Amino acid sequence: MTTMSYKGYEAVVEYDEDAEVFHGEVANLRDVITFQGRSVAELKAAFAESIEDYLAFCKARGEEPEKPYSGQFVVRADxxxxxxxxxxxxxxxxxxxxxxxxxxxxxxxx
Known part of the structure; x- marks a missing residue:
């Protein structure tokens, strides 16, 4: 398993040896976004297209897309x-x- 990123969005990618295809899923979004490709070039293009489609989909719904993490979070501890x-x-x-x-x-x- 490996990761890749595009416009601040991160995806987890695996290779399916039986199907001979890479498949990925964009991480940490409210919507499930997947993509696949038979080569690294196809995979990168499919990932970028998936993100662009997601951004367009959010715009059409009148919603702000989920932003990549800001780098700030609150931790509650004993x-x-x-x-x-x-x-x-x-x-x-x-x-x-x-x-x-x-x-x-x-x-x-x-």
């Missing part, structure tokens, strides 16, 4: 964890935001 994380950030000499971001980046890489 107060003792909040205290421990704040202490860890202070000991590392960085802001709580930088500490959490670095920790999340490490977790995603591992």
């Amino acid at each position: 107060p003792s964890l909040h205290k421990a994380v704040s202490g860890a950030a202070r000991r590392a000499g960085v802001s709580l935001n930088k500490w959490v971001t670095a920790t999340l980046e490490k977790a995603v890489r591992d």
Whole structure:
């Protein structure tokens, strides 16, 4: 499984060995958007076309398309964890935001 992106939208792609076709699904949207191609070039073109169709569909419905993530989110934690994380950030000499971001980046890489 791999990912690809277009205009900030991300898709998860798999190869179906039996059908000899790549198929993908755009991630994290309220609507299900899929695409496929027999080659990487076909796959990229189908992905772009799917996103453009989605944007046009949203416009026709008078809805704003879901935007790619802003980079901001709220995390609710037990107060003792909040205290421990704040202490860890202070000991590392960085802001709580930088500490959490670095920790999340490490977790995603591992």
